[in-house]
Amino acid sequence: MQLTKNTLAIFYKLLHDSLFMALIFFTLSLIAEAVLPGIIVSHIGFSKMVIAILLNIFFLKMLAKKIAPDQIDQTLPAKNNSFNKILFPLIALGALLIFNSLLGMNIFLNLFFLLIGAAVGYLSYRILFE
Amino acid sequence: MLDLTKEIKLDEKNSRRYRRLQAFFYAFCFVAATYVAYFIFFPTQEFNFSFLMLTSNKGNALNPRDVKGTLITDGKFPTGQHAYFDASLVGSFSKIKLSFTPNRQSLSPENSHIDLRKSYRAFLYPEGQPIGFKDGTLIKNQNGSYLVSDGKLRKFASSTIADALGFPKEAFLAIDSDADLKYNPSGDDITDTKNYPADSIFKINENYYLLATDGALEKFISAGAFHSQYDESLVISKTADFLNSYPVAKDPLGFADGSLVSYGSSAYIVSKNKIYPIGDPDIFVNQGYSWDDIITISGDEFSLYAKEKLFTLTSIHPDGTIFLTSDSHRWYQIENGQKHELPSQAIAQSWLKKNPISVSAKSLEILGSCDLKKEFFGNYFCLIPLDDTKDSAGKYYEFTLAPKDNLKIDNLNLLYEKNMTMQNLKLAVRSMILKIKAHYGIQSAPQQ
Numbered sequence: 088m089q090l091t092k093n094t095l096a097i098f099y100k101l102l103h104d105s106l107f108m109a110l111i112f113f114t115l116s117l118i119a120e121a122v123l124p125g126i127i128v129s130h131i132g133f134s135k136m137v138i139a140i141l142l143n144i145f146f147l148k149m150l151a152k153k154i155a156p157d158q159i160d161q162t163l164p165a166k167n168n169s170f171n172k173i174l175f176p177l178i179a180l181g182a183l184l185i186f187n188s189l190l191g192m193n194i195f196l197n198l199f200f201l202l203i204g205a206a207v208g209y210l211s212y213r214i215l216f217e
Numbered sequence: 218m219l220d221l222t223k224e225i226k227l228d229e230k231n232s233r234r235y236r237r238l239q240a241f242f243y244a245f246c247f248v249a250a251t252y253v254a255y256f257i258f259f260p261t262q263e264f265n266f267s268f269l270m271l272t273s274n275k276g277n278a279l280n281p282r283d284v285k286g287t288l289i290t291d292g293k294f295p296t297g298q299h300a301y302f303d304a305s306l307v308g309s310f311s312k313i314k315l316s317f318t319p320n321r322q323s324l325s326p327e328n329s330h331i332d333l334r335k336s337y338r339a340f341l342y343p344e345g346q347p348i349g350f351k352d353g354t355l356i357k358n359q360n361g362s363y364l365v366s367d368g369k370l371r372k373f374a375s376s377t378i379a380d381a382l383g384f385p386k387e388a389f390l391a392i393d394s395d396a397d398l399k400y401n402p403s404g405d406d407i408t409d410t411k412n413y414p415a416d417s418i419f420k421i422n423e424n425y426y427l428l429a430t431d432g433a434l435e436k437f438i439s440a441g442a443f444h445s446q447y448d449e450s451l452v453i454s455k456t457a458d459f460l461n462s463y464p465v466a467k468d469p470l471g472f473a474d475g476s477l478v479s480y481g482s483s484a485y486i487v488s489k490n491k492i493y494p495i496g497d498p499d500i501f502v503n504q505g506y507s508w509d510d511i512i513t514i515s516g517d518e519f520s521l522y523a524k525e526k527l528f529t530l531t532s533i534h535p536d537g538t539i540f541l542t543s544d545s546h547r548w549y550q551i552e553n554g555q556k557h558e559l560p561s562q563a564i565a566q567s568w569l570k571k572n573p574i575s576v577s578a579k580s581l582e583i584l585g586s587c588d589l590k591k592e593f594f595g596n597y598f599c600l601i602p603l604d605d606t607k608d609s610a611g612k613y614y615e616f617t618l619a620p621k622d623n624l625k626i627d628n629l630n631l632l633y634e635k636n637m638t639m640q641n642l643k644l645a646v647r648s649m650i651l652k653i654k655a656h657y658g659i660q661s662a663p664q665q
Binding site: 093096097099100101103104105107108112122123124126127129130131154157158159160190 | 220222225227238239246250260652653656
C-alpha cells in the first residue's frame with residue numbers, strides 16, 4: 088500500500104514534468120509556426136499536441152484525487168502565485184501571435200482587432216469569474 | 218534540480234527514485250526534441266501508392282502507368298514492358314529510396330531496373346515536328362520579302378506591293394539563311410494590292426485587328442492582348458472607314474498561349490480559351506515563371522476565358538509554353554502533348570513576347586538509376602542518389618521501371634531523404650531564413 092502511494096506521488100510529479108515540457112514544446116511550436124508557417128504542422132499536427140496535453144491534464148486530475156493527504160506539504164504557499172507570474176507573459180505572447188497572424192492587414196486595423204479582442208477577453212473574464 | 222510539485226512530499230528513497238526517473242524523462246525529451254529538429258532541418262518526403270487499396274491513393278500520387286499512359290490499377294508489371302511512375306516536389310534532397318512490396322504470388326522483383334529523369338513535365342513530352350515562324354510575321358532576305366499567312370510563307374511579288382499595302386518596312390525581320398524558311402510551307406505569292414492577305418495586322422482608332430483566314434477582321438480584346446502576341450511595328454494603321462471593307466468577327470482575340478496574367482490578387486496562365494489559376498507564389502516560381510512577365514488584366518479580358526483547375530506543382534505547362542535550354546540554347550514550344558523545336562532564334566523571337574522557361578537539355582537524359590535488392594519483410598528497395606539532378610530545373614521526377622520478371626506489386630513507396638551533412642544543414646537554415654523573409658514580405662519566395 089505504501090509503495091502504491093509513493094508510486095502514485097512519483098507519477099503525479101512526473102506528469103507535472105511532462106505537462107511542463109509539453110507546454111514548452113507547444114508554445115515554441117506556436118511561435119515557430121507563426122514565424123514560418125508549416126514548419127511544425129508538416130511533421131506534427133497541433134491537434135495531436137492538444138490531445139496529448141489534455142490527456143496529461145486529465146490523468147493529473149485523476150491522480151490528484153488519489154494523493155494521500157499526509158504527502159501534501161500544507162506549509163507551502165498556494166500555487167496561484169505562479170499562475171499570476173506567467174499570466175502577463177502569456178497575454179503578451181497571445182497578443183503577439185494574433186498581431187502576427189493579421190500582419191497582412193492594415194496595421195491600424197490589426198491593432199484595432201487586437202484591442203477589440205483584449206476587451207472581449209477581459210469582459211468575458213469579468214462575467215465568467217467575478 | 219527542478220521540482221514543480223514541492224508540495225508533494227516523498228521520503229528519501231522515493232525522492233531518489235523520482236530524481237532518477239525525472240532525469241531519464243528530461244533526457245528522453247532532449248532526444249525527442251533532437252529528433253524533431255532533425256526532421257525539421259533534414260526533412261523527408263514520402264509518396265505511397267497502394268494497389269490493394271486504390272481509394273487510399275491521394276490524387277493518384279505516383280501515377281503508375283504503362284507505355285500508353287493508362288493507369289496501372291491491378292499492380293501487374295509484365296516483363297519486357299516499361300512502366301512509369303512519377304512525383305513532383307520542391308526541396309533539395311540527397312537520395313530517393315524506392316521500395317516495392319510484391320504480392321505473395323509474384324515473382325521476385327530483384328534486379329529490376331529503375332531509371333530517373335527530372336525536368337518539367339511538359340519538357341519530357343515526345344518531340345514533334347519543328348515549328349516555323351508565327352502567322353503575321355514579316356520576313357526579308359536577299360530573295361525578297363515574305364508574310365507568314367495561315368502557316369504558309371507567302372512572298373510579296375515585288376517590294377512595291379508590300380509598300381502599296383502599307384506593311385511597315387522596319388517590321389520585316391532580316392534573316393541571313395534560307396534554312397529558317399523551310400519550316401513554313403510555301404504559299405501563293407502576294408500579288409493583289411487591293412485585298413490584304415490573311416494574318417495582316419491593323420490598328421484602327423487605338424484598337425488592334427488581325428485579318429483571319431475566313432476574311433473577317435478579328436479584334437484584339439485589348440492592347441495588352443495584342444502586345445502579348447505581336448510587336449507594335451507590325452501594324453498597318455488604318456482609319457475607321459477600313460472597317461467597312463471587311464466584316465468584323467464576333468469573338469475577340471485574347472492573349473498569346475502561355476501568357477501570364479493577373480486579375481485581382483491571383484495570377485493565371487492563359488492557353489487557348491482557358492485560364493489556369495496558379496496555386497501560390499511558390500508554385501509560380503518553381504514552375505519556372507518570372508514575375509516580370511505578368512500582365513494585369515481587366516474583368517472583360519478575364520471573362521473571355523473558361524476557368525480551369527488550379528495549376529499546381531504536378532500540373533503540366535499548357536500549350537504555348539516556350540522552353541529554352543540553358544546548356545544547348547534551343548527553344549521548344551509545347552503544343553498538343555508534344556514539344557516542338559523552334560529551330561532558330563529568329564523563329565523563336567516571332568513567338569516569344571515574354572521570358573522563356575529555362576530548362577536543362579541534360580534533364581532529358583537518365584540522371585540516375587538503380588536495381589532493386591531484397592530488404593527486410595519481403596520488401597525490395599533501391600537508392601538513387603540525386604547529386605546529378607541538382608542543376609536540373611523542374612520539380613518533376615519521372616521513374617521508368619523495367620521489370621525483370623512478370624511482377625505483381627501490392628505497394629509502391631518513394632522516400633526522399635536528405636543526408637545529415639553540414640552543407641545540407643547550412644542550406645536548410647538559409648532556406649528557412651529566406652522563407653521567413655518572404656513570409657514577412659522582405660523579399661520574394663526562394664526557388665528551391
